[in-house]
Amino acid sequence: MSDIERVVHAVAERAQDAAAELAPLSRSVKDRALLAIADALVKRADEITAANAADVERARLDGTSPAMIDRLTLNPARIEAIAEAVREIVELPDPVGESVRGGVLPNGLDLRQIRVPLGVVGIIYEGRPNVTADAAALCLKSGNAALLRGSSSAYDSNTAIVTVLRDALEGTGVPVDAVQMVPGRTRESSTALMRARGLVDVLIPRGGGSLIQAVVRDSTVPVIETGEGLCHVYVDADADLDKAVAIATNAKAQRCSVCNSAETLLVHQAVAADFLPRVLSSLAEAGVTVHGDERVLAVAAAHPTGATVVEATEEDWATEYLSMDLAVRVVPDVDAAIAHIRRYSTRHTEAIVTDSLRTSRYFVARVDSAAVMVNASTRFTDGGEFGFGAEIGISTQKLHARGPMGLTEMTSTKYVVTGDGHLK
Template structure:
């Protein structure tokens, strides 16, 4: 075992011990600790932003894009907002100990299935230091110890933040080792975390396609896949075209760099001539480049659309742009739309726009994705929008959770059976 593996396994072992002490703590103790975290973040904002400035300077020197630098940057106002988010988590119900089902069996045994923490959760994520606090707070609230492995680009920021979090936990009753930074900046440390089976209960990758696939491929620890979203909007033959234009534009352009933004628009052939000129105008006004099939390009040319329309390639149908680009295809039937979605979707979110109850039910019953929207933007797939208050990520798999992962999804269950000298 290499030195970095020993170091990673050592922090994981401490996290496992901390998780055992954290699991039985009351909501009052955990909430008090989180409030201490929020207050300490604000008090130590200057120290955090100074460390963050080091990361930002390195990112600029490395030629990092302005958009990525903005995601990396922390200001006193942003630290205050992060602290406020922690306070919001305090207000959420604690799922630990909730009875899922149970009752008295015919033989007199009392059977209860209750929610319990997962244990030790490893988070592997890219250069957004706010995730360090969000993940730690959600894990603590749900009774889990957390191992945080951010990207090397935010190492100074994450080190400072985790030091503040651990300081805040001292004396609260929550074990300090419930929050730890995974040592090391190289891929070797991330790999060591992925291989810490028996010490780490689950890994959650947060980031782009390459990161997620790397963790899924290389990890021996169970993984919950999150994030990658190749989302579709299908405009049916019976759609209200005013709604369809608004939904398609919002799904793509309201915030294009997130996983619940639409990447492909499918249009039923019966409404293509009426709908495409209108949606192309709307997308052009929003600054979206359209990657269109032959029918889309033909309508755009005939209409004299101001939109930038380029020829769609096979690659476009499987691309999560995360930019102001949208692939657009005309389909002969709803079944063709469904076939396209089955082939290219990452099973995140799909939407149908239709006034036909039959079509909506048909679409919903045949789409195999974490969320299906009927006459609503894909942008609503979000823990906050769903009323969960917060989320650790959006799971695109089927085990153990699917869709936005709130506090409840960060628990497992166990059965408690109480008898009175019962023998089988």
């Protein structure tokens, strides 16, 4: 075992002990601890922004893009927003101890299935240091110990935030080791966390597709896949074209750098001639570059809209742009749209725009993604929008949790059986 593996395992062992202490704590104890965390983040904002400034300066010297630097940057207003997000978690119901199902069996045994914490949750994430506080708070509220492994680009910021969180937990009744930062800036520490099976109960990667796939490929700890979103909007022959233009534009351009933004627009051939000039004009106003098939290119040439339209390649259909780019294809019917989605989708969110109840039901039944929207933007796939409050991420797999992962999805269950001297 290498030195870094020994260090990571020691951190995980402390997390196990903390998780055992945290699991039975009442909501009131956890909520007081979260409020202490929120207050400490605001009170010590200067320490956090000073550490963040060092990360931002390194990023600039490394030639990091302005968009990524913006995601990295913290200021007092953003720290206040992080603290407010923690306070919002305080207001959410505690799922731990909730009875899922149960009753008295014919033999007189009382059987209850109740929610319990997952245990030790490892989170590997990129870029945004706000995830450090968000993830820690969600884990604490759901009774889990958090092992946080952020990217090296935000190392100083994450270190400062975790120091503030741990100091705030002193004297609250919540064990300090319930929040720990996995030490190390290199991939070796991430790998050690991924291989800590038996010490870490579940691993959640948050970031781009390459990070998620690396964790899924290399981890021996159970993984919940989150985040990668190659989302589609399909405009049907029976669509209200005004709604379709608004939905397609919103899904792409309202915030293009997030996993629930649309990356591909599929258009039924019956409405392509009417719809494409209108949507291309709308996308042009939003600053979107269109990667179109032959039909789209032909319409763009015949109806100048000011849109930037380039020829789509096979790679475009499989690309999660996370930028102001949108792949657009004309399809012969709903079955062709579904076939395209089945081939290229990451099973995150797909949308159909149609006034046909029959077609919408057909689409919903055959599209196998975590969320399917009918006459609504893909941007609504979000824990807050769904009314779940905060989320740890959006799961694109099928085991345990699927879609936005709120507090309930951060729990497992156990059975409690009570008898009166029952023997089998």
